[in-house]
Amino acid sequence: MIYASRLANNERRISLLKEGHSFIDQSVHSIASSQSSKMFWFDLLKLVLTALVILLLTDRFINSFLLDFKRDLSKVALNQQSNISPVRKENETAVYRNFLAPQGFPLTTGLGISHGYKIRNGNFADVWMAIMEVSTNKLALHFGKDHSTSLESINGMINTILSNEQFKDVKDIGINVSVASSSGFALMVAAMLRSVTGNGGVPHILNAVPRERIESLDVLAIDSWSKYERLGESKDWYKLIIICEPKTGKNGNHLEYSNVITFDKLISDYKQDKVFRYSPPDDNLDDKKALLKISFQNMTTEFSQLNLVSSLATFIKGFPMNHEITGKDCLTILLRDTSKNSNISLQMWTKLLSVLLHGGSISFIDQTLTMRNIPTTTTLLLTELDSLKKLADSVKNQDPPISILQRLKLSYSKTLISEGIFTQVGKHSLPELDQLRCIFVADSLEGTEQITTFKSSIPKLQKEKYFNSLDTRQLNSLRAIFGSRIVIELYCPYLIFGPIFQTNFYDYRVFSDSVNKNFICFGTLSTSLEGKLIATLNDLDITKRQGMLCVRGFTIGKPLESSRQDAARKLSAQLGGGEGWMPLNGVFGLWGKDGCFYLYTDHHSEKYKKFIEANGLWPY
Amino acid sequence: MSFFSNMFLGGVRTENDPTGMSGSNGNNNDNQNNSNNNDDEPVVAGKFYPRTLYKFNGHDDEKIFISILGRVYDCTQGRQFYGPSGPYANFAGRDASRGLATNSFEQDCLRDWDQPMDQLQDLNPDQVEQLNDWVSFFQNKYPCIGELVPEPGVNI
Incomplete structure (x- = not known):
């Protein structure tokens, strides 16, 4: 009996103990689970913080070191693109030159053809003879898609x-x-x-x-x-x-x-x-011989052999190392309306002859512009602004439409190019773009009549004149879309052979909207020209490198009419201070701190707003 | 986070304003491209005093100006001759008329900026001729950027 009651007590104790254990287990479990939850959040926080720190460090590393090593051209070079004279006259800026033509050295003058121990500038016959010497009996000239011929x-x-x-x-x-x-x-x-x-x-x-x-x-x-x-x-x-x-x-x-x-x-x-x-002759007497004449509104300008060969040498030397013109190059020239557009039909000769001189080939396109018209062998493209826009539209509206992956690639490409690293990741997959490596966009000065008549009256500054020119954001998009470098060239139609200014082959900079809305960058002067800005009555501050453009050099044509010659001399003496300076009347701009030339634009003007309403923001 | 944020959000890197007109500095803060300070600004051609000319000796200022017979020439391109350690370094930033006329590089032929300007009245005809030869040489080779005049209260 006693044994039985003890047993019962023991069982009671055991059951109590069991209850106690389960209570402790429950407590321990609840404590453990709350602790593990805290640990989880703590770990997560640690993970996020670590990832954030790694991301920040990587970003810092990429920005500080990696991008600098990968850039096509260092920032220092992009920020010092001109040689600037140490002295300026009162009411004028210093004299600016391309970085490749230092002050005190001669500007690019002719081809430097060696004839025995003499060096000649050359003429068109020299150029054509050299072209025929390097020609290889291939079909080097393509007139549209259907007709090709050999040199x-x-x-x-x-x-x-x-x-x-x-x-x-x-x-x-x-x-x-x-x-x-x-x-x-x-x-x-x-x-x-x-x-x-x-x-x-x-x-x-x-x-x-x-x-x-x-x-x-x-x-x-x-x-x-x-x-x-x-x-x-x-x-x-x-x-x-x-x-x-x-x-x-x-x-x-x-x-x-x-x-x-x-x-x-x-x-x-x-x-x-x-x-x-x-x-070929032994001397440079051919330099002054006329090459061609061109007329615009009953005004005729004559260009000399020296104008041509200087322009040629400038273009050929302008290509950076490892990107020179070769025999594999095919230059495609987009001619809008050849009968009416004689500026590009004049300016194209520099590029055309340069490519042929290296054994390359030429394609002329004057049909309705879509990418399908462009030969697949095209490596260099010369186009005007309107034609480029049509091309970009034809890429945009291609069939099938652009995929989401392609859009991501495009976005990545834009970012990388703006960092100064050229990439073709975002390029649209069109066979016409496969070999394209550089697009030359020909932009022209407005107010050609004012410039070529050499009127002594100076017009007022009209900032909205260049509302249609490409800003750096648009150029960034175009570089990504075409997977090609883009060089903007500024021409003075009917007066100067070859571009006055061109952007650097490696200049992919994107400026903030406050700059893009007020200025268009045209790069540096051609190596055969030098330039300065002069003070006029417009509200431009010469001490801030603003004023009206004057140029001198070896690619400027000569007006044929004696009245225009007199007017040109008078204007040069009156505004440019003589010494061969030719004022480009009505061309107001400024020299940037980077040595580039900037023309004014105004994206707040009614003209620009109407243009955007009609065409939309371009490109996308 | 500029690179990653641009990459993921489809942005682009914007550069500092190169025109200096918009007041915008873009979204990167490195100021290396705004290194242009007053020393890099071109000098305005015109009148120079011996005191203002002195600093253009290729050492205190990178530019080298030399005065001959009252006209100032920009000889920066001839740095190997007129710059520091060059054979004609003494002439940089000064009136070199007497030194060139007498074919002497000695300090005695040069006046300090706070002394009266040399009137060259004691030069003999040969020295005057030699000086004129040097003037035509400089005129052909270097741009004339102004004239040297005495500073009231200092040189006169």
Whole structure:
């Protein structure tokens, strides 16, 4: 009994103990779970903090070291792109030059051709002879997508034209034919060669068929019979009229006239010829010989051989190391409307000849612009602003539309390019963009008439003039989209051969909106020009490097009319201080601290707002 | 976080304002491209006093100006001749007329900036001729940037 009661007590104790244990277990468990929860948050916090610190350190490392090593051009170089004279005159800025043409050294002048121990600047015949020496009988000239020809064929045509008796004693040759055709190209080259080898006649690029007689014009080249029909009595002004369209039906009757010939007949017995025969002179006397003339609103400017060879040398030397022009390059030239747009048909010659000099090839495109028109072999592209916009739109509206992955790549590409590291990650996958490495965008000064007439009255500053030019954000997007470097060039139409300013090949900087809305960057002066800004009555502070642009150098053309020559001399003495300075009347800008030239723009103007309303923000 | 934030949020790096007109400095704070200080500003051509000319000796200022017969020439490009340690270093930042006329590099031929300017009245015809040769040499080689005049209260 006693044993039984003890047993019962023990069992009670055990059950109490068990209850106690379970209570302790529960307590311990609840304490443990609350502790593990805290640990979890603590660990998570530690993890986040560690990740954040690593991210910050990585970002710091990338910004401070990695990007500096990977940049195409160091920031120091981008911030000192000009050589600046140590002294300036009162009411003028210092004289600025491209960094490649130091103060005290000569500007780029000609090709520096070695002839024995003498160095010559060269002329167009030298250039053409060198082009023929490096040509390799390939189809180097493409006129549209359907017609290609070799340089040997063109040279054969040229030799035939030059040996034609009707060309022997004529003066200037008026050319109103697009160079985007084999006939126009051959005629233009033949006429330029005559400027050196002939009796002094030069090609005269015409925007339209002349309505008034030009005394020096003996030959007129036009592209169609319909234009010939409209010549009326002016047919008698010329010793020879060349029509670059085959004779058809009733048009053939006109060939009865002694002064009419078709281009096909002119070159009827031509053969391919690899050699251009020419004996170069020993001296530089050809420098001052005229190369060509160009007319704009009854004003004619003459460009010399020196203008051409200086411009050529500037362009060729402008390419950085490891990106030089090679025989593999194909330059595609987008011509908007060749009959009306003679500025690009003049300015393209520098690039065209440079590429041919290196054994490259040329494509002319003057059709409706989409990416599909661009040859897949294109490595260099010369275009005007409008054409580039059309191209970018055609990329944007491609079928199928851009994927989300592509958008991410584009965003990454924009960031990296803005850091100064060029990448093609965001490039759209189009075969036409495969080999493209540089786009040259030709922008022009506004107010050409004001500049070329050399009027002494200075217009007021109109900031909204350049509302349409590309700002650095747009350029950043375009670089990412095309996967190509972009060089902006600023031209002075009808007065200067080659660009006045161009941006650096490696300059991918993006400026803040406050800069983009007020200024457009055009880079540094060409190495064959130097420039300064002068104070005018406009509210521009010369001590802050603002004023009206004056340039001097070896690519500036000469006005032909004596009245314009007098006006140019007077303006130079009055505003530029003489000494060969040519004021570009109405071109107001400023030199940046980086040595680049900036033109004013105004993105708050009504003109700009209307433009955006019509076109949208461009590119996307 | 500039690089990562730009990369993930689709932004771009903006540079400092190179025009100095907008008052914006972009989103990076390195000031290395704003290194242009007053020393780098071009000197305005015009009148120089011996005192203001003196600092352009290639040492105190990188630029080298030399005066001959009252005209000041910018000889910065001839640093190997007129710069520190060059054979004509004594002439930098001073009126070098007497030294060139007498073909002497001695300090005696040079006046300090606080002394009256040398009137060169005691030069003989040969020395005057030699000086004129030097003037035409400088005119052809270096840009003339102003004239040297005595400073009231210092040189006269």
